[in-house]
Amino acid sequence: MxxxxxxxxxxxxxxxxxxxxxxxxxxxxxxxxxxxxxxxxxxxxxxxxxxxxxxxxxxxxxxxxxxxxxxxxxxxxxxxxxxxxxxxxxxxxxxxxxxxxxxxxxxxxxxxxxxxxxxxxxxxxxxSNNYQGAQLGAEKFAKLLNGKGEYVELLGKESDTNSGVRSQGYHDVLDDYPDLKMVAQQSANWSQTEAFSRMETILQKHPNIVGVISGNDTMALGAEAALKSAGKTNVIVVGFDGSDYVRDSIINKGNIKATVLQxxxxxxxxxxxxxxxxxxxxxxxxxxxxxxDCVLIDESNASKLKVFNLSE
CATH class of the missing domain: 3.40.50.2300 (Response regulator)
Structure with missing residues (x-):
C-alpha cells in the first residue's frame, strides 16, 4: 500500500x-x-x-x-x-x-x-449590555459634535427590546446637552435600505444636521450612503455593533467616526x-x-477589529 x-x-x-x-x-x-x-x-x-x-x-x-x-x-x-x-x-x-x-x-x-x-x-x-454601550456611543457622539447642533436618531425595529434600550442610553447622555437638538427620530427597522430612504427624506426637511446617531451599524451605513449622495461629507455618524464595514469607514475617514462593539x-x-x-x-x-459589556470603537482601535472581535 x-x-x-x-x-x-x-x-x-x-x-x-x-x-x-x-x-x-x-x-x-x-x-x-x-x-x-x-x-x-x-x-x-x-x-x-x-x-x-x-x-x-x-x-x-x-x-x-x-x-x-x-x-x-x-x-x-x-x-x-x-x-x-x-x-x-x-x-x-x-x-x-x-x-x-x-x-x-x-x-x-x-x-x-x-x-x-x-x-x-x-x-x-x-x-450585550446595550445601555452601557449606548452611553459610550452617545458620549463619543456628543464629543465629536462639540456638544452642539441639530442631529437625527435612527431607531431599530420597535418590537426589539434592544432598540428601546439603546435609544434610552443615548438620550440619558445627549439630553444633558442643551445645545444638542434632535430634529428627527425615525425607525429604519435595522435596515440599510430603509435607513438610506429615511435619511434622504429627513435631509430635505433638515438640511443643517451635523450628526446622526444610529441604533445599529447597518442603518449607520445606509445613513452614510445618503449623506454622501447629498454631498454632506462633514455630517458625523455613530453606529452600534462593531461591523467590519463600519470599521473600514472609520479607518478611511468616512462619515462614520465611531461604533460600539457588542x-x-x-x-x-x-x-x-x-x-x-x-x-x-x-x-x-x-x-x-x-x-x-460593550467597547467603543473609534480611530484609536478600529484597526484591531475583525468579525465583531477586538484583538489585543
Whole structure:
C-alpha cells in the first residue's frame, strides 16, 4: 500500500470518526435573524464553529425577524429532537410561547443578543449590555459634535427590546446637552435600505444636521450612503455593533467616526459552551441573565477589529 493510499484511508477514518462523534452528541439548532446583516451572520458562524469543535452536528437557519418563520424553525428543531437551541429571537413577547414548547419537549434554549420578556423559560439569556454601550456611543457622539447642533436618531425595529434600550442610553447622555437638538427620530427597522430612504427624506426637511446617531451599524451605513449622495461629507455618524464595514469607514475617514462593539462572535460561542455544559451536567453553568459589556470603537482601535472581535 503506497503512502498516498494510506493517507487517504487515515483521512477517511478520521472523518468517519468525527461524523460518528457528532451523531452521538446530537444536533444543536442555531437560529438567528437574516445573515444579510453581518452581525447575525457572525453569530451563526461563531456558534456553528464552536458546536462542531465540541462534536455536535448543527442546523443553521434564519428567521428573518418573522415570528411565524421562527416558530416553524423551533418546531423543526423539536421534531428533529435537537439537543439544544441557540436563538437570537424575533420578538421579546412572541418568542416566549415557542420556547415554552421547546422546554416542555426537553430541549434547553440559550438566547443570544436579544432577551425575551420572561425568565425561567430559557436556560441562558446572554446579551450585550446595550445601555452601557449606548452611553459610550452617545458620549463619543456628543464629543465629536462639540456638544452642539441639530442631529437625527435612527431607531431599530420597535418590537426589539434592544432598540428601546439603546435609544434610552443615548438620550440619558445627549439630553444633558442643551445645545444638542434632535430634529428627527425615525425607525429604519435595522435596515440599510430603509435607513438610506429615511435619511434622504429627513435631509430635505433638515438640511443643517451635523450628526446622526444610529441604533445599529447597518442603518449607520445606509445613513452614510445618503449623506454622501447629498454631498454632506462633514455630517458625523455613530453606529452600534462593531461591523467590519463600519470599521473600514472609520479607518478611511468616512462619515462614520465611531461604533460600539457588542461581542456577537464571543456571545454565540459562549452559548454553545454553556449548552454543552448543561447537556453534560444537567444544570446551568451560570445564572440565566448574563450581560457582556460593550467597547467603543473609534480611530484609536478600529484597526484591531475583525468579525465583531477586538484583538489585543
Amino acid at each position: 503506497n503512502t498516498l493510499v494510506k493517507l487517504t484511508l487515515i483521512a477517511s477514518a478520521m472523518l468517519a470518526s468525527s461524523s460518528l462523534l457528532a451523531a452521538e452528541k446530537g444536533l444543536i439548532a442555531i437560529i438567528t435573524p437574516s445573515h444579510d446583516n453581518p452581525f447575525f451572520k457572525a453569530e451563526a458562524e461563531g456558534a456553528k464553529a464552536k458546536a462542531q469543535e465540541l462534536g455536535y452536528s448543527t442546523l443553521v437557519a434564519s428567521h428573518d425577524d418573522d415570528v411565524n418563520k421562527q416558530n416553524q424553525l423551533i418546531e423543526t428543531a423539536i421534531a428533529r429532537k435537537a439537543k439544544a437551541i441557540v436563538l437570537d429571537n424575533a420578538g421579546a413577547d412572541a418568542t416566549v410561547g415557542p420556547l415554552e414548547k421547546a422546554k416542555a419537549a426537553g430541549i434547553p434554549t440559550f438566547l443570544i443578543d436579544r432577551e425575551i420578556n420572561k425568565t425561567g423559560v430559557a436556560v441562558a439569556q446572554i446579551v 461581542p456577537g462572535w464571543a456571545q454565540a460561542q459562549m452559548a454553545i459552551e454553556q449548552a454543552d455544559y448543561y447537556l453534560k451536567n444537567g444544570k446551568a453553568q451560570k445564572e440565566e441573565k448574563q450581560l457582556m
